[in-house]
Amino acid sequence: MNEPRIQDVARLAGVSTTSISNFLNNRMEQMRPDTRLKIQQAIAQLGYRPNSAARQLKTGVAAMVGLLVPSLANQFFGALACAIETAAARHGCQVMTFSTFRDPDRERAVMADLLAYGAQGIVTGSALNDTDHLATIATRCPVVAFDIRHTLDKHGTITTVSVDNVAAAALAVEHLAALGHRSIALVTPPPYTLNRQDRLKGFQQAVARAGLTGELIIADATEAPRDPHGDTQLFELGRSAAARLLAAASRPTAAIGINDMMAIGIGVGLRQLGKQVPRDFSLIGIDDIFFALAHDPPLTTVRQPIQAMADTAVQRIRAPGAATAGDGGLFAPQLIVRASTAAPRT
């Protein structure tokens, strides 16, 4: 309603709209310093802001990147959104975030919306089953898949950014081994997604390397209600897995949760069973979500360098071609030792 327009600025500054446009687009060399100053003042005085719709209509792109996540209510993705926003702000561009609630139809619709909005590119932290669709989108704008590396490699049109999940799990194993644990378990839901498969692989490789006994506890997803919003499911699965952990044939003295949510669930379950962490049992997660810190005891975990990953993701969108499809984009995880791991009782 009654926003100032470029012509108003031009009139007030006593210059042409062309100069204003040049000013707005940082072509300072094409005007005298005093012109520049006058323009600056006029813009400030009017509170002028270029209309992005018009600009986009003309140039074809918006200074905006899209972000898809399963749900912002999920702590990990909230943090991711934060990191992407921070990264985008460094490029002077906005983020439009959508929760897909893991609904493929909604996912498709939302991608189309983003395209209609002229998004420069799309970062997706939402694991699609329909990768062909993703590839189609990728022909229209750069698509960066966050933490869902392998699924998409085959198409070769999508770049990916991911923590090295194999290394992450290995880091957890090595930490436990160094503490003296000889029998450990990995607790995970059925590893359908490839990042979970990677973590599983890392676990098995590291266990073999260290000569440990490694048991796999598959938490049956039907044991807890699905929850597309906040991922309470993983927490509940972890909690109910605690009993199986204690009853396991290999008598593990430590467990790795496939991620922090699961580890926190395990921690609560163990305590409800009268076990004390880390005195009776060691526990370690992966991701380093905020509540790892708020857990009692503070959860030892393997951190994903989210901000660095987000920076790379946005960079790839702003400068596609810089990275070729399928190239590395693998980030090194970092062990964060807190208080949920200790040497096993002898």
Added chain:
Amino acid sequence: MNEPRIQDVARLAGVSTTSISNFLNNRMEQMRPDTRLKIQQAIAQLGYRPNSAARQLKTGVAAMVGLLVPSLANQFFGALACAIETAAARHGCQVMTFSTFRDPDRERAVMADLLAYGAQGIVTGSALNDTDHLATIATRCPVVAFDIRHTLDKHGTITTVSVDNVAAAALAVEHLAALGHRSIALVTPPPYTLNRQDRLKGFQQAVARAGLTGELIIADATEAPRDPHGDTQLFELGRSAAARLLAAASRPTAAIGINDMMAIGIGVGLRQLGKQVPRDFSLIGIDDIFFALAHDPPLTTVRQPIQAMADTAVQRIRAPGAATAGDGGLFAPQLIVRASTAAPRT
């Protein structure tokens, strides 16, 4: 890149662009059924999506609402963003979310961006100190303040949506009173914000009504590092407040955290001090964030009806005028009894 345009659809369907436009804007009565069918097919065949920038440039508004939160890494605001997105989707519109990191400058900049983007309205869950600026924005588009009622009422141009914080605190007090507690405490940082002041007022009123002893524990904000991202601060403050709780002169048997984050911190602190919740001490929060459930024991709390509040917020943006500035917009909180409260030990 090479998106189909409205003319392409018109050509393929063998009709005029007007009809396509009518179709897109749901003016079905202005065309024959067979025309409608042809259009439908043509759109599907081309995968056509109207360009939102062009549409917005023409109509002046985008099907988009802005959302400002301190940080999406904060569990509560992640959930809020989720709820707003769900509400907006029901109106067929998108959400552009920004984290302000509680930086007034960024807040201002982001509001301006939103205006430049043609946002239909702005929901802010971010407590500004500069309410005049907010009022200025409100002259350009509807602004709905989420959970920061009183600060803004004086301007009369901004509508607000908030839980009844007085009632929320009272609900907590009454629950504890009903369990038999006679001396309780409220733990809060210095109540600068007005929703905290409301909670404090509700606490004091309810305590007086029930004839209890009510102590106020002000957690000194300097005791924990500030954290604009994830609000670890409140957690840490709660944790360090546990000792003061146990040493308090009024010998409280239960505590209310000003919100869940604080209550969870208190819970962890109490346990580290060897106290068992709820056997030795009862604990209750306010908000009902997800981790109230993941806390051990599951935290009794007072829930904000976030989705209903979000629906109302979006409604006010879509149909401004329906609600007059400053009108109620107060929502009833709900007591969620879980396992952190019990009768005091006799």
Added chain:
DNA sequence: CTGTTAGCGCCTTCAA
């Protein structure tokens, strides 16, 4: 019921 047409605000030649 359908076609024609004039902009929405900005960017970018182009000639002055």
Added chain:
DNA sequence: TTGAAGGCGCTAACAG
């Protein structure tokens, strides 16, 4: 340096 002018894709009169 500047002014004029032609769109970007769509909508909404208005005239058929």
